[in-house]
Amino acid sequence: MKNTGEKKKLSSTQVNASGMTTRELSCTLREIVADGSERIEIHNTCGQRYIGTGLGAVQLDIYGIPGNDLGAFMDGAEITVHGNAQDGCGNTMNAGKIIIHGNAGDILGLSARGGKVFVKGNVGYRTGIHMKEYYEQKPVMVIGGTAQDFFGEYMAGGILVLLGLNLQEGERQKANFIGTGMHGGIIYVRGKVEAFQLGKELGTADLNEEDYDVLRKIINEFASYFGDDAQEILKCQFTKLYPLYLRPYGKLYAY
């Protein structure tokens, strides 16, 4: 088909999730997607789980508070949450995008293998735990605010960016045990992070030009969603955290 350069208009549907159970909402969404809708607005969302799971490449705009496991096993959907998200968001995600205009709970992006997650606010514990990568599949998660402990625990691939935009001048990041057990991937932290906050398997380095190229693209995308000034964000000092060993536990065993 000839590309006319016009932006294709997506067929859009609205859903009122008020009073719906998780199953009712997911069945409704499946039906809407099967009917050919490419964009769905979900209003009055209140704790329904697994939104975006098993839907394929569809755009979802969620108003209210989605429940746990938002986008679990997600494979190509693009979700915008106009509010906060809860635990397990992006669990074992393979592809797609989640943009959260608020905070997110624990284990954000657990075991994700691909896709992107952008959080405007803060996140809970164990963000990006056991995130991995595989060839072009390289998950990226950016946290605008702060994270709790074990950020990037057991990380095996992908890129985590922790901005701490809501920290005071000179205030250090909140998370401790950052990257404990990390054996792949890269973490970029903006602002101050002390050595005692890092897992013992991590090395620290200043960013080189290649890092800045990668980071600039990521921050530009982040800023475009939340109306921040990318240049302003990038002005601050960043630290690159990388795994010292591919095999952190290789010497535990006699044979």
Add this chain to the structure above:
Amino acid sequence: MKTYLPPKFIIERDQYRCTQCQACVSQCSFDANYYDAGDDEVRSREENCVGCHRCVVFCPTNAITVRENPSSYRRNESWTHEAIEDIIKQSETGGMLLTGMGTDKGYPIFWDHLLLNASQVTNPSIDPLREPMELTTYLGQKPDMVKLTPDSMDIETEITNQIKLDIPIMLTAMSYGAISLNTQKSLARAATEAGTLWNTGEGGLHPSLRKYANNMVAQVASGRFGVHSEYLNMARVVEIKIGQGAKPGIGGHLPGEKVSLDVSATRMIPQGTDALSPAPQHDIYSIEDLSQLIYALKEATNYTKPISVKIAAVHNSAAIASGMVRAGADIIVLDGLRGSTGATPKIIRDNVGIPIELALAAVDERLRKEGIRNKASVVVAGGIRNSGDVTKAIALGADAVYIGTAALVALGCHVCQQCHTGKCAWGICTTNVGLTKRINPNIGTRRLTNLLNSWSLEIKDMLGGMGINAIESLRGNRLHLRGVGLSDTELKILGVRAAGS
């Protein structure tokens, strides 16, 4: 450092029979046989021998005998050979001792203390040679009651997904990476031919095995390796692995050197990195969380697949199993103390968990008492050695069993417990390209289908002898079991009467 370890085995070569053909040299992957060109003689490095018998089987003149090193320490009931040698190994390495297979300790095997019944005079036995015998088994949640339409006798009750097995024996979780692709292919093909299921283990699905996906259990474990929407939707059953009998409570580390290009493609991780499965699933810290993952997987598969949950048999299995069923599991799998593995710390393998017989009896009893036994099928694994064990397990309350070691023995495994070294001379538990060729999937499939066929015939014979013509009628029928040499407490837990009573 000079090792203080004596050779574990002595390799005796009958010089009259030996033709110096060097078959033993090429077959040994542990470098225990070598050819001395100067003396034109095949010799042995006995300190390397693991007792796998590959050379014994492949010696064309039967010249080789491998036996345990007869030289003994001063007799001591407390300081056994093993206790002494484990300390020597640790003092020379400073690491945890790793091992493979299931525990070799002498914990009681309750199958050997349970006896089956047979019909005599008062009800006739059935001859399976001439009368139909039914081993068909359906796994999955069963309804509380079945309602029929009075006129047409159609079933009105909605029946959730049922998995039909032609035999109540499935091939257990063994991942590609732990075992070779040819081994997994043999298992997948045999399961397909025999009308049962095989299990990917936590290694994802190799593209060449996709055609066997209809008989596949797709495992989802703490590492989530190779888990994606397509993988889940191809499978027949999705299994959440919480624990394993050979290593309850701990995770798994597939060492980076085993993560070859091909293994990396299946697990979807970079080549050469360790595949680390954390001890817990980090989205499951409670029964409620388990339920959340069960339903996440149901959502990801649009409620078309039964979800199985596998745990290691531990002290409070019965209470946990009740929670698992209430969390929405359609199948629960119990893996006992004697369950096997490709690698585990020896101290965990030999000291943690409980025998599968006791766990099964306790779980079945608990679910019955709570009135929820129909809500999930119960599958047991860990130490099923023959069709007698299978039949007793079903009488004790299992819907089906998983076999692992038995299947590998059918393929050539001699249970030498060196799986963790990656040097398996039988080509089973290795990703070394030269060694993996030792398993031919055509022959492997035949050996496995032969095994499953012989067990089926034997089970039918035992059923017939009891006057039963369908395995369904034996399920949980503990009156067909009697115990010998068991204490009152053990009989009570097993829910069986003493032989003679």
